[in-house]
Amino acid sequence: MAISRFSDLLEEARRQPEPQRLLFVFTRAELPDHPTEAQRRRFERGEGGVLTPVLCVDKAPEELSDMAGLLTESRRTGVDWDIVFVGALAGHGHEAPSDEQVEAQLERMVESLKMGSVEAFLALDRQGEAVRLG
Secondary structure: OOOOEHHHHHHHHHHOOOOEEEEEEEEEEEOOOOOOHHHHHHHHOOOOOEEEEEEEEEEOHHHOOOHHHHHHHHHOOOOOOOEEEEEEEEOEOOEOOOHHHHHHHHHHHHHHHHOOOOOOOEEEOOOOEEOOOO
């Protein structure tokens, strides 16, 4: 199944035989350190910039109903974001992934994103639509 929106992601995660944890790393677009004038102009038009991780959370698919619910929950943190990257971690048998496994995977996701490695993750905008970066 091609995942092109948040609802597709939830549907696919719920279909998996093993318990799933969805891992979310919320990022905010910012100007890079020491931007050129061209980079600054592009950023002011809403283009370019670097995506900086600002918030992480994990959820079971059953804890989520739709993108509006995720948006509402994220607003309660007071942290602004532009793009959310999503990964998944499967449990084994009927066991959900442990808190330690989830935390370690979230840390790996953040490090990957800081290094610019975004290909392994689904990127969604605030409307829950998949976006292509690069």
